[in-house]
Amino acid sequence: MSTTPVTVTVTGAAGQIGYALLFRIASGQLLGADVPVKLNLLEIPQGMKAAEGTAMELDDCAFPLLAGIDIHDDAAAAFDGVNVGLLVGARPRGAGMERGDLLAANGGIFGPQGAAINAGAADDVRILVVGNPANTNALIASAHAPDVPAERFNAMMRLDHNRALAQLAAKTGSSVAEVKRVAIWGNHSAKQYPDIAHATIAGRPAPEVVGDSAWVTDTFIPTVAKRGAAIIEARGASSAASAANAAIEHVHDWVNGTPEGDWTSVAMPSDGSYGVPEGLISSFPAVSRDGRWEIVQGLDIAADARAGIDVSVAELAEERDAVKEFGLL
């Protein structure tokens, strides 16, 4: 077992995703069963008491890997020395709030958090933004952290990716483990583009195994893209355990690598691949090698996929332009 604990900062620690996330991190599922972790919890003042309660429960688990817990309502302290930052806390959309209001309110959170990361993070810092609108919040945080390589800021698409795996497995009577190379492109929103064109199921092309292109267009894509809303409708609250699970898997693969022969979906700064304007934090199929994401190159993009990707990327560009107007970039 290595001895130096990895510092993991979780924002929104007292929220529902935080509650589903922290115990898994402390048990070793984020980084590995031999990696001790130190947890920094960041909350707003109103969330501090509940965060303290969660910390008491973490203590009561007596996790051998948990090297300490600190609770903060100050971003500079919470991100001091951070190696892995999970930015979950965000301002939810309130009644009568327009999308622009939401972007501005969250800019007020992710700008200062980016600046705190810039000031205090460890050299190897990796940041995963979960709080919505995740892609644009990641862009804002990164813009406020000029000394941190932009590639260290990701937004979470792993939940969308996992939703796509589950839908495809259910449709074809396969196990999830047999489904490989699904891709989600673009924004974590209802305009994302879930893509099975390059996927395989038990080694066979997924479109052939599904054998029903109307199902892909009319059922699969909207089901995956609108799954967040369907969960809210069913549960009366947004996805929490599945979101926490996705965050764990994203960071685990980023640090430890993706399995040979498969890829995942990651929103990261575009390098211009697949015609996505450079700098937008957009989702691509990606593999992790030596602790870095690489966009899977050379995939043929058919006309329907091109159109779907373009719609999602246009939404990201609109969000970027809106936050630029608010002076957040």
Ligand SMILES: NC(=O)C1=CN([C@@H]2O[C@H](COP(=O)(O)OP(=O)(O)OC[C@H]3O[C@@H](n4cnc5c(N)ncnc54)[C@H](O)[C@@H]3O)[C@@H](O)[C@H]2O)C=CC1
């Ligand atoms: N990217 C994705 O796939 C998904 C993203 N989400 C998003 O994750 C976010 C969190 O969801 P939940 O945990 O369910 O929400 P929640 O409302 O249960 O918890 C959010 C927590 O963040 C805290 N918070 C607010 N502003 C903060 C700040 N400036 N610093 C630190 N903490 C702050 C709140 O006090 C609250 O405890 C939401 O924006 C949600 O839309 C949820 C599911 C999936």
Ligand SMILES: O=C([O-])CC(=O)C(=O)O
């Ligand atoms: O839709 C929401 O508010 C939560 C979310 O991002 C998801 O479940 O994908």
